[in-house]
Amino acid sequence: xxxxxxxxxxxxxxxxxxxxxxxxxxxxxxxxxxxxxxxxxxxxxxxxxxxxxxxxxxxxxxxxxxxxxxxxxxxxxxxxxxxxxxxxxxxxxxxxxxxxxxxxxxxxxxx
Amino acid sequence: xxxxxxxxxxxxxxxxxxxxxxxxxxxxxxxxxxxxxxxxxxxxxxxxxxxxxxxxxxxxxxxxxxxxxxxxxxxxxxxxxxxxxxxxxxxxxxxxxxxxxxxxxxxxxxxxxxxxxxxxxxxxxxxxxxxxxxxx
Numbered sequence: 001x002x003x004x005x006x007x008x009x010x011x012x013x014x015x016x017x018x019x020x021x022x023x024x025x026x027x028x029x030x031x032x033x034x035x036x037x038x039x040x041x042x043x044x045x046x047x048x049x050x051x052x053x054x055x056x057x058x059x060x061x062x063x064x065x066x067x068x069x070x071x072x073x074x075x076x077x078x079x080x081x082x083x084x085x086x087x088x089x090x091x092x093x094x095x096x097x098x099x100x101x102x103x104x105x106x107x108x109x110x111x
Numbered sequence: 112x113x114x115x116x117x118x119x120x121x122x123x124x125x126x127x128x129x130x131x132x133x134x135x136x137x138x139x140x141x142x143x144x145x146x147x148x149x150x151x152x153x154x155x156x157x158x159x160x161x162x163x164x165x166x167x168x169x170x171x172x173x174x175x176x177x178x179x180x181x182x183x184x185x186x187x188x189x190x191x192x193x194x195x196x197x198x199x200x201x202x203x204x205x206x207x208x209x210x211x212x213x214x215x216x217x218x219x220x221x222x223x224x225x226x227x228x229x230x231x232x233x234x235x236x237x238x239x240x241x242x243x244x245x246x247x
Contacts, residue, residue: 021121021124023121055154
């Protein structure tokens with residue numbers, strides 16, 4: 001798993017590549033928490049190069065979404081969710097908790 | 112038939128998923144099903160490492176994965192704490208963001224992704240999880 005964070009004027013773009021499972025999810029959580037700790041609550045998670053995500057990754061997304069939406073200060077949105085991962089998120093009932101976009105520019109522009 | 116013993120640590124989930132993918136691919140499963148099988152095996156192994164073996168670092172997890180006719184059968188044997196799936200609350204998938212619980216999601220996904228999920232506990236041999244998926 002590899003994570004890069006890019007800061008924009010109105011939001012942070014967190015790109016997560018590779019595989020997120022119980023071994024790598026703690027680092028994914030840390031990257032998201034870091035954004036929150038820096039006062040950033042508008043976050044775009046780019047999944048275009050994500051190959052795999054287990055419920056350990058879903059947990060990180062859920063915790064961050066809760067923190068972002070508190071006091072209406074922001075939101076975490078997803079971009080370019082690969083089909084298999086989308087299906088798993090849907091099975092877990094998570095798709096309604098996150099807005100999804102087809103491309104990063106559009107997602108960044110939504111804030 | 113694939114039969115391997117893995118250290119019960121999260122770093123080995125990658126290898127566990129690869130093992131399952133290889134057997135499923137050879138068994139003629141679709142890429143969608145292979146992803147499902149990998150996810151179910153990952154959730155099952157993660158639960159064992161996190162809950163059955165909570166904090167035990169030198170434990171092992173014995174896994175078999177094989178085709179029987181058009182069924183792929185995964186077994187996982189551990190000697191950690193017994194697991195009673197009836198005690199796991201079904202996650203409420205309709206709950207609001209603030210109410211949403213993540214506990215029990217692994218087991219829920221396993222049941223959705225597989226055709227059969229069975230847990231047995233034996234005082235002598237430990238816990239045995241059997242998961243079956245039929246080729247569509």
